[in-house]
Amino acid sequence: MKEENGIEELWREVRDLSLGNGGRVERLESPPTPVQFLRDFITPNKPCIISNAITHWPALSSWTNPSHLSQSLSGATVSVHLTPTGAADALAPLRSSLCFASAHVQRVPFPHALDLISFSEPSKLVAYAQQQNDCFRSEYSSLADDCDPHFGWATEAIGSEPEAVNLWIGNQHSRTSFHKDHYENLYAVVTGEKHFLLLPPTDVHRLYIRDYPAATYSYSSDTGEFDLELEKPTRYVPWCSVDPYPSLETMDNEMTKFPLYFNGPRPFECTVKAGEVLYLPSMWFHHVRQGVDDGGLTIAVNYWYDMQFDIKYAYFNFLQSIRYRSAPSAMISDKLSEEIDSDSDDYEH
Amino acid sequence: MKEENGIEELWREVRDLSLGNGGRVERLESPPTPVQFLRDFITPNKPCIISNAITHWPALSSWTNPSHLSQSLSGATVSVHLTPTGAADALAPLRSSLCFASAHVQRVPFPHALDLISFSEPSKLVAYAQQQNDCFRSEYSSLADDCDPHFGWATEAIGSEPEAVNLWIGNQHSRTSFHKDHYENLYAVVTGEKHFLLLPPTDVHRLYIRDYPAATYSYSSDTGEFDLELEKPTRYVPWCSVDPYPSLETMDNEMTKFPLYFNGPRPFECTVKAGEVLYLPSMWFHHVRQGVDDGGLTIAVNYWYDMQFDIKYAYFNFLQSIRYRSAPSAMISDKLSEEIDSDSDDYEH
Numbered sequence: 001m002k003e004e005n006g007i008e009e010l011w012r013e014v015r016d017l018s019l020g021n022g023g024r025v026e027r028l029e030s031p032p033t034p035v036q037f038l039r040d041f042i043t044p045n046k047p048c049i050i051s052n053a054i055t056h057w058p059a060l061s062s063w064t065n066p067s068h069l070s071q072s073l074s075g076a077t078v079s080v081h082l083t084p085t086g087a088a089d090a091l092a093p094l095r096s097s098l099c100f101a102s103a104h105v106q107r108v109p110f111p112h113a114l115d116l117i118s119f120s121e122p123s124k125l126v127a128y129a130q131q132q133n134d135c136f137r138s139e140y141s142s143l144a145d146d147c148d149p150h151f152g153w154a155t156e157a158i159g160s161e162p163e164a165v166n167l168w169i170g171n172q173h174s175r176t177s178f179h180k181d182h183y184e185n186l187y188a189v190v191t192g193e194k195h196f197l198l199l200p201p202t203d204v205h206r207l208y209i210r211d212y213p214a215a216t217y218s219y220s221s222d223t224g225e226f227d228l229e230l231e232k233p234t235r236y237v238p239w240c241s242v243d244p245y246p247s248l249e250t251m252d253n254e255m256t257k258f259p260l261y262f263n264g265p266r267p268f269e270c271t272v273k274a275g276e277v278l279y280l281p282s283m284w285f286h287h288v289r290q291g292v293d294d295g296g297l298t299i300a301v302n303y304w305y306d307m308q309f310d311i312k313y314a315y316f317n318f319l320q321s322i323r324y325r326s327a328p329s330a331m332i333s334d335k336l337s338e339e340i341d342s343d344s345d346d347y348e349h
Numbered sequence: 350m351k352e353e354n355g356i357e358e359l360w361r362e363v364r365d366l367s368l369g370n371g372g373r374v375e376r377l378e379s380p381p382t383p384v385q386f387l388r389d390f391i392t393p394n395k396p397c398i399i400s401n402a403i404t405h406w407p408a409l410s411s412w413t414n415p416s417h418l419s420q421s422l423s424g425a426t427v428s429v430h431l432t433p434t435g436a437a438d439a440l441a442p443l444r445s446s447l448c449f450a451s452a453h454v455q456r457v458p459f460p461h462a463l464d465l466i467s468f469s470e471p472s473k474l475v476a477y478a479q480q481q482n483d484c485f486r487s488e489y490s491s492l493a494d495d496c497d498p499h500f501g502w503a504t505e506a507i508g509s510e511p512e513a514v515n516l517w518i519g520n521q522h523s524r525t526s527f528h529k530d531h532y533e534n535l536y537a538v539v540t541g542e543k544h545f546l547l548l549p550p551t552d553v554h555r556l557y558i559r560d561y562p563a564a565t566y567s568y569s570s571d572t573g574e575f576d577l578e579l580e581k582p583t584r585y586v587p588w589c590s591v592d593p594y595p596s597l598e599t600m601d602n603e604m605t606k607f608p609l610y611f612n613g614p615r616p617f618e619c620t621v622k623a624g625e626v627l628y629l630p631s632m633w634f635h636h637v638r639q640g641v642d643d644g645g646l647t648i649a650v651n652y653w654y655d656m657q658f659d660i661k662y663a664y665f666n667f668l669q670s671i672r673y674r675s676a677p678s679a680m681i682s683d684k685l686s687e688e689i690d691s692d693s694d695d696y697e698h
């Protein structure tokens with residue numbers, strides 16, 4: 001009981017002390033100096049939205065024209081993530097239980113990727129051009145001059161250039177389920193807008209992180225059908241269980257299963273518009289949806305800077321190690337576990 | 350049991366991640382830039398010793414001459430802390446139990462203070478000129494030109510000038526028991542040397558913080574005797590129970606009472622010499638002894654900068670709220686508690 005009170009007090013105190021209780025992300029009218037960025041945001045692990053940091057990027061005007069992009073990238077092969085719903089790296093139903101489903105990743109000529117994204121149709125096929133492996137500097141190198149290679153003030157603050165720069169081209173169907181990254185993230189929206197739900201690392205128990213068996217979509221362009229298959233040997237992925245936007249039919253059930261999320265403090269909600277940059281601090285949980293520009297696209301570039309694995313990280317690991325109502329691993333339904341057991345003798349846990 | 354393992358893992362991880370396991374405090378050959386200071390020390394809450402930050406201070410040469418000090422401060426009245434042992438703000442035996450004993454504070458002309466310090470004799474009277482209320486800028490204002498008013502690189506990093514600047518003039522008998530401060534502390538040693546034991550905030554349970562009844566020494570110059578009296582109404586002060594240097598006779602008993610301290614990871618140990626500056630991060634537990642210069646004195650000036658009450662502070666409070674072997678308040682002996690109960694009807698807890 002003592003720890004329970006302590007954890008709830010921690011949620012409250014983190015909001016009280018440095019984040020504010022309004023659930024509002026602080027906005028800066030211009031980029032901070034390196035010292036301000038360190039002192040006011042990186043050190044306290046606090047997000048902000050920065051205006052006027054990328055207004056000089058050629059991308060801001062030229063990328064609103066899909067044919068310009070197709071022309072620039074006419075010779076490029078890019079990775080496109082295909083799913084039936086727009087939700088990749090997300091929980092998906094499988095044999096009356098849930099698994100952690102990854103997209104079918106296909107490398108295609110860029111103009112074809114753009115067609116797939118533009119003509120996506122939910123419950124059939126949704127395409128999202130993205131690959132979180134520094135793809136902007138590899139697959140999309142011909143766009144290099146359209147954006148800055150890094151943010152000078154962030155690079156000076158953090159003491160090194162970005163570890164990875166990723167490009168994201170999607171539509172209104174793509175969404176990213178709650179997760180956290182071990183990077184300091186500067187997320188620049190170029191066209192359309194991104195809707196973020198943000199929760200500080202101290203809220204870890206509210207997301208009911210549990211081990212789910214990994215599965216991957218495979219897509220047949222002949223039949224236009226997706227298959228979702230468990231990896232073999234079975235691999236478990238710890239993932240957040242909470243869908244913050246359940247359907248009307250599942251709402252009651254979800255709210256009963258995840259009361260710490262639905263009855264606790266509201267997430268910080270923010271919309272990052274074209275031309276704005278979100279500082280998404282390391283270890284913050286985030287859920288992302290997007291709205292499109294006139295051409296039907298949402299395009300963003302994010303810069304992952306190495307985080308410091310310091311006392312904050314150690315505190316987080318300690319907090320996470322404490323069982324608090326939602327016991328880890330308890331959610332994999334017995335039913336699916338049994339199926340896995342009978343499917344495979346050599347799965348790893 | 351689960352939390353116990355987690356807390357021990359936290360001690361280990363904090364050392365592994367950013368402090369190093371050698372128990373050594375990092376040394377810088379010159380002051381860091383504001384960005385380096387924030388990134389490499391304030392953000393990770395990590396101490397360091399800085400050389401060549403105060404070599405230009407006139408104090409470094411002029412304060413080694415006590416008569417120069419007496420002359421400069423001939424008209425000044427200063428606060429001097431008198432105790433029988435050199436230990437103020439420390440636990441002291443009282444009626445077969447322990448209390449938190451504060452010094453007898455007396456305001457005297459500076460030359461008299463210097464005599465008291467120079468002729469201190471343990472078990473009779475030990476004097477320590479200090480007052481942690483910005484005394485360097487008030488009582489000692491005539492010395493202002495001998496030191497810099499602040500450290501430019503720290504002030505720029507932290508975003509404000511020091512909240513308080515304190516002067517400490519003592520001898521080899523004065524020591525400060527384990528405690529923490531809610532400030533970022535830059536501790537400049539001018540003459541003699543300071544020996545620090547440092548423990549990160551995550552080690553809080555290893556210091557067995559318990560509530561002790563507050564008491565104050567009173568000193569009669571007529572008899573040359575100290576009296577130690579409990580405050581009325583009773584006030585309890587949470588204080589670290591561990592004396593890291595127990596006498597040979599009490600050693601076994603102390604090690605049995607405080608196994609988490611004596612059997613756990615060793616504290617970071619460092620000596621800060623005349624001309625060096627210690628960055629003592631906010632919330633770090635520290636114990637201080639000192640060695641004297643040729644004139645028999647140890648003189649230091651410390652700069653207290655406001656700390657950020659941010660996610661690290663919230664994590665600390667959460668950690669401290671967890672009971673872990675050493676239950677808070679359990680140590681006030683029943684015997685003393687009974688005496689207090691019968692002494693006073695209106696004590697506050």
